[in-house]
Amino acid sequence: MSDDGLTNTVAARLRAVNQRSTANREAIVSVLGHASRPLTIPEILDAPHGRDLAQSSVYRNLVVLEDAGLVRRLVTDDEFARYELAEDLTEHHHHLVCLGCGRIEDIPADAHLELSLQAATEEIERTTGFRTQHHRIDLVGLCRRCA
Amino acid sequence: MSDDGLTNTVAARLRAVNQRSTANREAIVSVLGHASRPLTIPEILDAPHGRDLAQSSVYRNLVVLEDAGLVRRLVTDDEFARYELAEDLTEHHHHLVCLGCGRIEDIPADAHLELSLQAATEEIERTTGFRTQHHRIDLVGLCRRCA
DNA sequence: CTTTCTGCAAACGATTTGCAGCAGC
DNA sequence: GCTGCTGCAAATCGTTTGCAGAAAG
Numbered sequence: 001m002s003d004d005g006l007t008n009t010v011a012a013r014l015r016a017v018n019q020r021s022t023a024n025r026e027a028i029v030s031v032l033g034h035a036s037r038p039l040t041i042p043e044i045l046d047a048p049h050g051r052d053l054a055q056s057s058v059y060r061n062l063v064v065l066e067d068a069g070l071v072r073r074l075v076t077d078d079e080f081a082r083y084e085l086a087e088d089l090t091e092h093h094h095h096l097v098c099l100g101c102g103r104i105e106d107i108p109a110d111a112h113l114e115l116s117l118q119a120a121t122e123e124i125e126r127t128t129g130f131r132t133q134h135h136r137i138d139l140v141g142l143c144r145r146c147a
Numbered sequence: 148m149s150d151d152g153l154t155n156t157v158a159a160r161l162r163a164v165n166q167r168s169t170a171n172r173e174a175i176v177s178v179l180g181h182a183s184r185p186l187t188i189p190e191i192l193d194a195p196h197g198r199d200l201a202q203s204s205v206y207r208n209l210v211v212l213e214d215a216g217l218v219r220r221l222v223t224d225d226e227f228a229r230y231e232l233a234e235d236l237t238e239h240h241h242h243l244v245c246l247g248c249g250r251i252e253d254i255p256a257d258a259h260l261e262l263s264l265q266a267a268t269e270e271i272e273r274t275t276g277f278r279t280q281h282h283r284i285d286l287v288g289l290c291r292r293c294a
Numbered sequence: 295c296t297t298t299c300t301g302c303a304a305a306c307g308a309t310t311t312g313c314a315g316c317a318g319c
Numbered sequence: 320g321c322t323g324c325t326g327c328a329a330a331t332c333g334t335t336t337g338c339a340g341a342a343a344g
Contacts, residue, residue, distance in 0.1 A: 020298065020343050041333085054301045059334060061299090075222050079333070096277050107271060116263035121286060124254060129291030130243050138283040139268060144276030167318050169324065188308085201326045206309060208324090226308070 001089055006033055009089065013068040025061050027051055029070060029085070037105050038074050038082035038095075078102045087134075094137040100146025113137075148236055153180055156236065160215040172208050174198055176217060176232070184252050185221050185229035185242075225249045234281070241284040247293025260284075 001009070010029050011021045019025075027049040032039060039047070041058055062083055065071040070089065074082045076097060082104060084090070092114075093106045121132050148156070157176050158168045166172075174196040179186060186194070188205055209230055212218040217236065221229045223244060229251060231237070239261075240253045268279050 022299065022343070024300075056302075056335080057300055060336090063335095073224065075224055077220065077222055081333085096271070096275070098277075099280070105275075107275070110263075110267040110270070113263045113267040116257075116260045117284070120257040120260040123257070124243070124286065128243070128252075128254070129294065130245075130286065131289045131294045132286045133246070133288040135287065136283065136285040137264070139271065139277065139279045140282065141280040142278045147276065147278045167323065169318070171325075203310080203327075204325055207311090210310095228308085 001033075003030070003033070006030075006089065010070060013070050014064075017064075017068045019064050019068060022061075023051060024053060024057055025065060027053065028058060028061055028065065032071065032083060032085050033089075035084075037103065038084040040080035040082050042080065044083070074104070076102075076104065094139070096143065097138050097140045098143040098146055099140060100142050103143060105143070107139075109137075148180075150177070150180070153177075153236065157217060160217050161211075164211075164215045166211050166215060169208075170198060171200060171204055172212065174200065175205060175208055175212065179218065179230060179232050180236075182231075184250065185231040187227035187229050189227065191230070221251070223249075223251065241286070243290065244285050244287045245290040245293055246287060247289050250290060252290070254286075256284075 006029065007026065010026060014021050014025065028044060031044055031047045031049055041055065041062075044058055045053055045055060062071060062073065066073055069086055071083050072086050074084065074095075076082065084106075087093075090106075092109045094109055096105045096107055098104070117135060117137070121135070124130060125132060153176065154173065157173060161168050161172065175191060178191055178194045178196055188202065188209075191205055192200055192202060209218060209220065213220055217233055218230050219233050221231065221242075223229065231253075234240075237253075239256045241256055243252045243254055245251070264282060264284070268282070271277060272279060
Protein backbone atom coordinates (compact mmCIF):
# COMPACT_ATOMS: atom_id res chain seq x y z
CA MET A 1 0.00 0.00 0.00
CA SER A 2 1.27 3.52 -0.80
CA ASP A 3 2.08 5.87 2.07
CA ASP A 4 -0.88 8.03 1.12
CA GLY A 5 -3.28 5.14 0.91
CA LEU A 6 -2.05 4.01 4.28
CA THR A 7 -2.60 7.46 5.78
CA ASN A 8 -6.18 7.47 4.54
CA THR A 9 -6.83 3.99 5.87
CA VAL A 10 -5.47 4.98 9.26
CA ALA A 11 -7.72 8.03 9.43
CA ALA A 12 -10.75 6.03 8.34
CA ARG A 13 -10.27 3.16 10.78
CA LEU A 14 -9.59 5.49 13.67
CA ARG A 15 -12.77 7.41 12.89
CA ALA A 16 -14.64 4.10 12.73
CA VAL A 17 -13.81 3.41 16.38
CA ASN A 18 -14.37 7.03 17.47
CA GLN A 19 -10.74 7.90 17.87
CA ARG A 20 -8.99 11.00 16.64
CA SER A 21 -6.36 11.07 13.98
CA THR A 22 -3.23 12.51 15.57
CA ALA A 23 0.36 13.12 14.58
CA ASN A 24 1.60 10.57 17.11
CA ARG A 25 -0.63 7.85 15.74
CA GLU A 26 0.33 8.58 12.15
CA ALA A 27 4.00 8.52 13.15
CA ILE A 28 3.71 5.13 14.84
CA VAL A 29 1.93 3.58 11.86
CA SER A 30 4.51 5.05 9.53
CA VAL A 31 7.38 3.56 11.49
CA LEU A 32 5.74 0.13 11.51
CA GLY A 33 4.93 0.44 7.82
CA HIS A 34 8.57 0.96 6.93
CA ALA A 35 9.86 -2.01 8.91
CA SER A 36 10.13 -5.51 7.48
CA ARG A 37 9.69 -7.03 10.89
CA PRO A 38 7.73 -6.50 14.09
CA LEU A 39 9.22 -3.80 16.31
CA THR A 40 9.49 -3.48 20.07
CA ILE A 41 8.49 -0.29 21.84
CA PRO A 42 12.10 0.75 22.45
CA GLU A 43 12.70 0.32 18.72
CA ILE A 44 9.69 2.48 17.91
CA LEU A 45 10.89 5.14 20.33
CA ASP A 46 14.37 5.09 18.81
CA ALA A 47 13.14 5.27 15.23
CA PRO A 48 13.31 8.75 13.69
CA HIS A 49 9.88 10.33 13.23
CA GLY A 50 10.57 14.05 13.44
CA ARG A 51 8.89 14.13 16.83
CA ASP A 52 9.65 12.86 20.30
CA LEU A 53 7.16 10.25 21.39
CA ALA A 54 6.51 9.74 25.08
CA GLN A 55 6.72 6.09 26.04
CA SER A 56 3.32 6.11 27.72
CA SER A 57 1.70 7.62 24.63
CA VAL A 58 3.18 4.92 22.47
CA TYR A 59 1.83 2.22 24.76
CA ARG A 60 -1.59 3.90 24.81
CA ASN A 61 -1.70 4.51 21.07
CA LEU A 62 -0.72 0.98 20.21
CA VAL A 63 -3.73 -0.23 22.16
CA VAL A 64 -5.95 2.16 20.21
CA LEU A 65 -4.39 1.18 16.90
CA GLU A 66 -4.89 -2.47 17.73
CA ASP A 67 -8.57 -1.83 18.53
CA ALA A 68 -8.91 -0.06 15.21
CA GLY A 69 -7.55 -3.13 13.43
CA LEU A 70 -4.48 -1.29 12.20
CA VAL A 71 -1.83 -2.99 14.27
CA ARG A 72 -1.20 -6.45 15.63
CA ARG A 73 0.61 -7.17 18.88
CA LEU A 74 2.93 -10.16 19.12
CA VAL A 75 4.37 -11.64 22.26
CA THR A 76 7.46 -13.81 22.17
CA ASP A 77 9.88 -15.23 24.67
CA ASP A 78 11.90 -12.12 25.19
CA GLU A 79 11.21 -9.18 27.42
CA PHE A 80 9.34 -6.86 25.06
CA ALA A 81 6.10 -7.17 23.13
CA ARG A 82 6.36 -6.49 19.40
CA TYR A 83 4.04 -4.70 16.99
CA GLU A 84 3.44 -4.93 13.25
CA LEU A 85 0.87 -3.57 10.82
CA ALA A 86 -2.32 -5.60 10.54
CA GLU A 87 -2.09 -8.27 7.86
CA ASP A 88 -4.66 -6.69 5.56
CA LEU A 89 -2.33 -3.70 5.30
CA THR A 90 0.68 -5.83 4.42
CA GLU A 91 0.67 -9.41 3.17
CA HIS A 92 0.11 -12.69 4.88
CA HIS A 93 3.46 -13.75 6.27
CA HIS A 94 5.08 -15.89 8.92
CA HIS A 95 8.00 -15.28 11.25
CA LEU A 96 11.57 -16.40 11.71
CA VAL A 97 12.43 -16.11 15.39
CA CYS A 98 16.15 -15.97 16.19
CA LEU A 99 17.12 -17.40 19.56
CA GLY A 100 20.50 -15.68 19.35
CA CYS A 101 19.66 -12.01 18.88
CA GLY A 102 15.93 -12.18 19.61
CA ARG A 103 15.10 -10.59 16.28
CA ILE A 104 11.98 -11.60 14.37
CA GLU A 105 11.93 -11.37 10.57
CA ASP A 106 8.93 -11.55 8.27
CA ILE A 107 8.83 -14.28 5.66
CA PRO A 108 6.20 -14.47 2.89
CA ALA A 109 3.67 -17.28 3.22
CA ASP A 110 4.11 -20.28 0.94
CA ALA A 111 1.02 -21.13 -1.13
CA HIS A 112 1.33 -24.89 -0.83
CA LEU A 113 1.88 -24.70 2.91
CA GLU A 114 -1.17 -22.48 3.29
CA LEU A 115 -3.30 -25.04 1.48
CA SER A 116 -2.09 -27.87 3.70
CA LEU A 117 -2.75 -25.81 6.78
CA GLN A 118 -6.19 -24.88 5.56
CA ALA A 119 -7.07 -28.54 5.05
CA ALA A 120 -5.75 -29.42 8.52
CA THR A 121 -7.63 -26.49 10.01
CA GLU A 122 -10.94 -27.61 8.52
CA GLU A 123 -10.44 -31.09 9.90
CA ILE A 124 -9.69 -29.69 13.35
CA GLU A 125 -12.71 -27.41 13.28
CA ARG A 126 -14.89 -30.36 12.31
CA THR A 127 -13.71 -32.58 15.13
CA THR A 128 -13.29 -30.02 17.92
CA GLY A 129 -15.80 -27.26 17.18
CA PHE A 130 -13.00 -24.70 17.28
CA ARG A 131 -13.60 -21.53 15.20
CA THR A 132 -10.34 -20.34 13.68
CA GLN A 133 -9.85 -16.63 13.11
CA HIS A 134 -6.24 -16.69 11.99
CA HIS A 135 -3.09 -18.72 12.37
CA ARG A 136 0.55 -18.28 13.23
CA ILE A 137 3.53 -20.21 11.93
CA ASP A 138 6.95 -19.50 13.42
CA LEU A 139 10.28 -21.07 12.62
CA VAL A 140 12.47 -20.84 15.70
CA GLY A 141 16.23 -21.14 15.43
CA LEU A 142 19.28 -19.05 14.52
CA CYS A 143 19.50 -16.39 11.85
CA ARG A 144 22.42 -16.30 9.41
CA ARG A 145 24.39 -13.91 11.58
CA CYS A 146 23.90 -15.85 14.82
CA ALA A 147 24.36 -19.35 13.33
CA MET B 148 5.89 -42.30 28.58
CA SER B 149 5.05 -44.13 31.82
CA ASP B 150 5.18 -42.20 35.08
CA ASP B 151 8.20 -44.24 36.13
CA GLY B 152 10.03 -43.71 32.89
CA LEU B 153 9.33 -40.03 33.22
CA THR B 154 10.69 -39.97 36.77
CA ASN B 155 13.92 -41.57 35.62
CA THR B 156 14.27 -39.19 32.70
CA VAL B 157 13.76 -36.24 35.00
CA ALA B 158 16.45 -37.45 37.38
CA ALA B 159 18.85 -38.14 34.54
CA ARG B 160 18.43 -34.80 32.79
CA LEU B 161 18.70 -32.86 36.02
CA ARG B 162 21.92 -34.66 36.84
CA ALA B 163 23.20 -33.88 33.36
CA VAL B 164 22.99 -30.14 34.08
CA ASN B 165 24.31 -30.50 37.66
CA GLN B 166 21.01 -29.97 39.36
CA ARG B 167 19.53 -31.98 42.17
CA SER B 168 16.47 -34.13 41.94
CA THR B 169 13.97 -32.78 44.45
CA ALA B 170 10.38 -33.45 45.44
CA ASN B 171 9.29 -30.02 44.18
CA ARG B 172 10.78 -30.62 40.77
CA GLU B 173 9.24 -34.07 40.47
CA ALA B 174 5.88 -32.64 41.51
CA ILE B 175 5.97 -29.92 38.87
CA VAL B 176 6.88 -32.35 36.10
CA SER B 177 4.14 -34.68 37.24
CA VAL B 178 1.51 -31.96 37.11
CA LEU B 179 2.59 -30.94 33.62
CA GLY B 180 2.68 -34.57 32.53
CA HIS B 181 -0.95 -35.09 33.48
CA ALA B 182 -2.25 -32.02 31.64
CA SER B 183 -3.32 -32.05 27.99
CA ARG B 184 -2.45 -28.41 27.62
CA PRO B 185 0.17 -25.91 28.75
CA LEU B 186 -0.41 -24.62 32.29
CA THR B 187 0.13 -21.23 33.86
CA ILE B 188 1.92 -20.87 37.17
CA PRO B 189 -1.31 -20.18 39.07
CA GLU B 190 -2.69 -23.40 37.58
CA ILE B 191 0.39 -25.32 38.68
CA LEU B 192 0.10 -23.86 42.19
CA ASP B 193 -3.58 -24.79 42.37
CA ALA B 194 -3.08 -28.33 41.13
CA PRO B 195 -3.00 -30.97 43.85
CA HIS B 196 0.45 -32.42 44.42
CA GLY B 197 0.42 -33.46 48.05
CA ARG B 198 2.73 -30.58 48.88
CA ASP B 199 2.47 -26.81 48.99
CA LEU B 200 4.70 -25.21 46.45
CA ALA B 201 5.98 -21.71 47.04
CA GLN B 202 5.42 -19.49 44.04
CA SER B 203 9.04 -18.39 43.89
CA SER B 204 10.24 -21.99 43.93
CA VAL B 205 7.96 -22.84 41.04
CA TYR B 206 9.32 -19.95 39.03
CA ARG B 207 12.86 -20.94 39.88
CA ASN B 208 12.35 -24.63 39.20
CA LEU B 209 10.69 -24.04 35.86
CA VAL B 210 13.81 -22.21 34.75
CA VAL B 211 15.94 -25.15 35.86
CA LEU B 212 13.63 -27.66 34.20
CA GLU B 213 13.72 -25.67 30.99
CA ASP B 214 17.53 -25.63 31.07
CA ALA B 215 17.48 -29.38 31.57
CA GLY B 216 15.36 -29.77 28.44
CA LEU B 217 12.42 -31.16 30.38
CA VAL B 218 10.00 -28.28 30.05
CA ARG B 219 9.14 -25.71 27.42
CA ARG B 220 7.93 -22.22 28.21
CA LEU B 221 5.27 -20.61 25.99
CA VAL B 222 4.27 -16.99 25.95
CA THR B 223 0.97 -15.86 24.53
CA ASP B 224 -1.08 -12.70 24.59
CA ASP B 225 -2.45 -13.07 28.07
CA GLU B 226 -0.89 -12.15 31.35
CA PHE B 227 0.78 -15.43 32.33
CA ALA B 228 3.45 -17.55 30.72
CA ARG B 229 2.56 -21.21 30.21
CA TYR B 230 4.59 -24.38 30.59
CA GLU B 231 4.40 -27.84 29.03
CA LEU B 232 6.62 -30.91 28.97
CA ALA B 233 9.33 -30.87 26.33
CA GLU B 234 8.18 -32.39 23.05
CA ASP B 235 10.45 -35.41 23.20
CA LEU B 236 8.60 -36.41 26.38
CA THR B 237 5.18 -36.07 24.76
CA GLU B 238 4.40 -35.96 21.06
CA HIS B 239 4.80 -33.27 18.46
CA HIS B 240 1.67 -31.16 18.62
CA HIS B 241 0.34 -27.72 17.85
CA HIS B 242 -1.93 -25.37 19.77
CA LEU B 243 -5.46 -24.04 19.64
CA VAL B 244 -5.50 -20.63 21.29
CA CYS B 245 -8.91 -19.41 22.44
CA LEU B 246 -9.37 -15.65 22.44
CA GLY B 247 -12.42 -15.98 24.66
CA CYS B 248 -11.18 -17.87 27.71
CA GLY B 249 -7.45 -17.67 27.02
CA ARG B 250 -7.09 -21.43 27.25
CA ILE B 251 -4.62 -23.27 25.03
CA GLU B 252 -5.31 -26.85 23.98
CA ASP B 253 -2.90 -29.33 22.44
CA ILE B 254 -3.73 -30.78 19.04
CA PRO B 255 -1.78 -33.63 17.42
CA ALA B 256 0.33 -32.68 14.42
CA ASP B 257 -0.99 -33.64 10.98
CA ALA B 258 1.46 -35.68 8.88
CA HIS B 259 0.69 -33.99 5.58
CA LEU B 260 0.93 -30.54 7.10
CA GLU B 261 4.27 -31.42 8.64
CA LEU B 262 5.60 -32.46 5.25
CA SER B 263 4.49 -29.22 3.62
CA LEU B 264 6.05 -27.23 6.40
CA GLN B 265 9.26 -29.18 6.14
CA ALA B 266 9.49 -28.44 2.43
CA ALA B 267 8.80 -24.75 3.03
CA THR B 268 11.36 -24.71 5.83
CA GLU B 269 14.07 -26.16 3.63
CA GLU B 270 13.40 -23.55 0.97
CA ILE B 271 13.57 -20.76 3.56
CA GLU B 272 16.80 -22.08 5.02
CA ARG B 273 18.30 -22.22 1.53
CA THR B 274 17.42 -18.64 0.67
CA THR B 275 17.95 -16.94 4.02
CA GLY B 276 20.61 -18.98 5.81
CA PHE B 277 18.28 -19.43 8.78
CA ARG B 278 18.90 -22.55 10.90
CA THR B 279 15.61 -23.93 12.15
CA GLN B 280 15.55 -25.72 15.49
CA HIS B 281 11.82 -26.22 15.81
CA HIS B 282 8.54 -24.69 14.70
CA ARG B 283 5.26 -23.51 16.14
CA ILE B 284 1.84 -23.61 14.53
CA ASP B 285 -1.06 -21.99 16.39
CA LEU B 286 -4.69 -21.70 15.37
CA VAL B 287 -6.15 -18.63 17.04
CA GLY B 288 -9.90 -18.25 17.44
CA LEU B 289 -12.71 -19.41 19.70
CA CYS B 290 -13.10 -22.80 21.34
CA ARG B 291 -16.42 -24.65 21.21
CA ARG B 292 -17.56 -23.24 24.53
CA CYS B 293 -16.68 -19.62 23.71
CA ALA B 294 -17.93 -19.65 20.10
C1' DC C 295 -15.42 25.51 23.02
C1' DT C 296 -15.64 20.66 24.32
C1' DT C 297 -13.67 16.33 24.33
C1' DT C 298 -9.92 13.60 23.74
C1' DC C 299 -4.91 13.14 23.54
C1' DT C 300 -0.34 13.91 25.52
C1' DG C 301 3.49 13.81 28.76
C1' DC C 302 4.95 13.28 33.28
C1' DA C 303 5.29 10.68 37.32
C1' DA C 304 3.36 7.32 40.18
C1' DA C 305 1.11 2.66 40.44
C1' DC C 306 0.65 -2.17 38.99
C1' DG C 307 1.68 -6.97 38.69
C1' DA C 308 4.17 -10.95 36.77
C1' DT C 309 8.57 -12.47 37.54
C1' DT C 310 13.16 -12.35 39.83
C1' DT C 311 16.26 -12.16 43.66
C1' DG C 312 18.61 -11.79 48.65
C1' DC C 313 18.86 -14.24 52.60
C1' DA C 314 18.59 -17.58 56.44
C1' DG C 315 17.35 -22.20 57.34
C1' DC C 316 16.49 -27.13 55.39
C1' DA C 317 17.43 -31.15 52.35
C1' DG C 318 19.93 -33.82 48.63
C1' DC C 319 23.81 -36.59 48.11
C1' DG D 320 28.98 -31.87 56.41
C1' DC D 321 28.95 -29.13 52.05
C1' DT D 322 26.39 -27.34 48.65
C1' DG D 323 22.58 -26.09 46.68
C1' DC D 324 17.30 -25.88 47.28
C1' DT D 325 13.30 -23.72 49.64
C1' DG D 326 10.19 -20.19 51.37
C1' DC D 327 9.53 -15.63 52.63
C1' DA D 328 9.61 -10.93 51.61
C1' DA D 329 11.56 -7.28 49.04
C1' DA D 330 13.16 -5.64 44.50
C1' DT D 331 12.77 -5.36 39.41
C1' DC D 332 10.96 -3.77 35.21
C1' DG D 333 7.68 -3.83 31.25
C1' DT D 334 3.37 -1.91 31.11
C1' DT D 335 -0.71 0.75 32.79
C1' DT D 336 -2.90 4.70 34.84
C1' DG D 337 -4.14 9.52 37.22
C1' DC D 338 -3.90 14.10 36.34
C1' DA D 339 -3.29 18.82 34.44
C1' DG D 340 -2.33 21.18 30.24
C1' DA D 341 -2.41 21.02 24.83
C1' DA D 342 -4.56 19.78 20.41
C1' DA D 343 -8.40 17.72 17.38
C1' DG D 344 -12.80 18.66 15.50
